[in-house]
Amino acid sequence: MIHKFKMHGTNIVTDINSGAVHVVCDIVYDILDLIDAVPQSLHGECPAEIIDSLGSKYSKEDIIESYNEIIELCKVDMLYTDDKYGEIAEKINRKPQIKALCLHVSHDCNLRCKYCFAGTGNFSGERCIMSEETGKSAIDFVIANSGSRKNIEVDFFGGEPLMNFEVVKAVADYAIEQGQRYNKIFRLTLTTNGVLLDDEKLDYINKNMSNLVLSIDGRKMVNDDMRKTVSGGGSYDVIMPKLKRAADSRSQDNYYVRGTFTRFNLDFANDVLHLADEGFKQISIEPVVGGKEQDYSIKEEDLPIIFDQYEILATEYVNRRKNGNWFNFFHFMIDLNQGPCVIKRMSGCGAGCEYIAVTPDGDIYPCHQFVGNNEYLLGNVLNNNYNTTITQDFADSNVYTKPKCKECWAKFYCSGGCHANAYQFSGTIDEPYQIGCEMERKRVECALYIQAQLVE
């Protein structure tokens, strides 16, 4: 399987099964269109049909020369490489070893964001916060179920975790201490809206947490339309100075400003660039995930506009990189040479088998997005009850068990998408959320385009 596309005059060809990426001339690009249609192609000399078909556009010599280069790449398994990973996928023995925990230390929030998947922080339940005991039990549970995994991630999440910061500190200290005892490396993250972020908290976070996710949507008007205070005002002016201070205090590294775009700001490239203009270097802006009934949800007809925005962003991304005024955009960061192995790339996000969410009551769910869905309640950390029957479904899921993923050229870049999105839109984790897939494919194309521009 190959995938090819043109973007702003650059022709890119990816060989899906080898991972090779090529920039090609127009002649090669056009020949590749004909390869499938000409039965004897990819064997021996350039077929006459190909020469005849393209003879009016290119010289015979150039066509033959280009064809021969294609054949050379085929011989070294960098074009039209066979897919042999299906066999590997069947043999993946993904024991439910937990290595990542989304710890819901607060099911309460001091903002009332309109699009909040957590029902403005309480996940459709009582507003409550986690006790220190429950937090520590979650750490014990993860260590006990982590098997041979050495690296363990914990994201202090909410609601708003800074509303329960004393417990965050106690549990973080405990995780680090227990990690040393059991030879585990705990990597801690905190995801916050920034409202309660002050120097004292920041000092603790910077000393103990390897990542910090700061929520903001971009331009003031856009942010304030969605991210409201409890009294209904905008949050931008409250959080922006704090987020800037936080980013600078971490030397503009090991953090993300993370926002959401909706169909109310389909020109979201301006929001990414606004955050870059405000000095943030690590930026992630994600499409909202909401039900069809929500007026802010992305609709299929919005996709052409969204694709244009990703291209605009990619072009500006390259310009700024070349001018030394760089920033990172999470979905454009593709490591072509040192990225994860193919086994990671086929086996997905890990929710439900490697990754769990734990609520303030200690309840365990496959991930933060499943919290509150009784069908996916896996157990509770306080009594060590853990239903591995459900987790096996997640462990068994990979890009080869999902028919649409199996046929998709982007499967090794996205690993099969978000299980929770799939479940929300298809009722099963095995059928991905199609609008999300379309956007992901476009982001990957943009990321590859950027790589092509930056090596020139």
Add this chain to the structure above:
Amino acid sequence: MKHIKTLCGATLKNSAAKGGCGECQTSCQSACKTSCTVANQKCENNK
């Protein structure tokens, strides 16, 4: 090659041999929390 410039070779195929240690970051934990991208992550297998 005159007509083809290769940005990266068969990295994926080569990774099948040593892959699967599972020590890398969980995709969702970094920043996205909703939309999966794995290709931007680092391999943690130094062996």
